[in-house]
Amino acid sequence: QVQLVESGGGLVQAGGSLRLSCAPSGLTFGNYAMGWFRQAPGKEREFVAGISSSGTTTSHSDSVKGRFTISKDNAKNTMSLQMNSLKPEDTAVYYCAADPQYVKVKTGTSKYWGQGTQVTVSS
Numbered sequence: 084q085v086q087l088v089e090s091g092g093g094l095v096q097a098g099g100s101l102r103l104s105c106a107p108s109g110l111t112f113g114n115y116a117m118g119w120f121r122q123a124p125g126k127e128r129e130f131v132a133g134i135s136s137s138g139t140t141t142s143h144s145d146s147v148k149g150r151f152t153i154s155k156d157n158a159k160n161t162m163s164l165q166m167n168s169l170k171p172e173d174t175a176v177y178y179c180a181a182d183p184q185y186v187k188v189k190t191g192t193s194k195y196w197g198q199g200t201q202v203t204v205s206s
Contacts, residue, residue, distance in 0.1 A: 085109035085195050087179045092200030095169055099204070103164040105179035105197060113137075113157040116185035118193065119164045121175035121202075131177070132164060133188045142189060147173075169204045176201050 091103040105117065118133035132143045132153035141153050152165045166173065177200050180193035187193050 085181075087181055087195055087197035089177065089179045089197045089200040091163075092177060092202045094203045094205065097169060097171055097204055097206050099169050100165070100167045101169065101202060103166065103177055103179075103200060103202070105162045105181075107160065107162075107179075107181055107195075110181065110195070112160040115181045115183055116188045117155060117162045118180045118188040119153065120178045120180060120191060121173075122178070122199075123172075123175040126175075128178070128191065130189060130191060133185065134162065135185045136183070140185065166202070169202075171204045171206045174202060174204050 086108045088106045095101055116136045119131040120128050121131050122128040130144055134141045134153045134155045138155040150168045155162045179197035180188055181195045182188050182193035
């Protein structure tokens with residue numbers, strides 16, 4: 084049974100930083116592309132960042148580019164999202180996603196999803 088467990092969410096002031104982590108189990112980590120999505124109240128889920136199975140290719144949405152960085156450590160079986168210069172509009176539930184195909188991660192059609200972790204940025 085595959086599980087994706089997110090951690091690292093919380094409350095932070097604008098301009099602060101948080102680091103989200105996703106720890107998968109039940110899958111061969113190095114064979115999976117992964118990504119982060121977020122959903123704010125009343126809004127649709129949106130792509131935040133994605134990373135290929137090898138970790139060599141990444142993509143970040145325009146809204147977070149230059150502030151957030153996705154990374155993947157195949158040796159430690161962890162994937163992270165470093166979030167700097169946080170803004171109140173970054174407030175959302177953040178979801179980890181995994182799929183063997185990078186394109187499916189980027190398009191939000193991943194096979195596996197985590198339960199989400201809340202990030203709240205106060206002004």
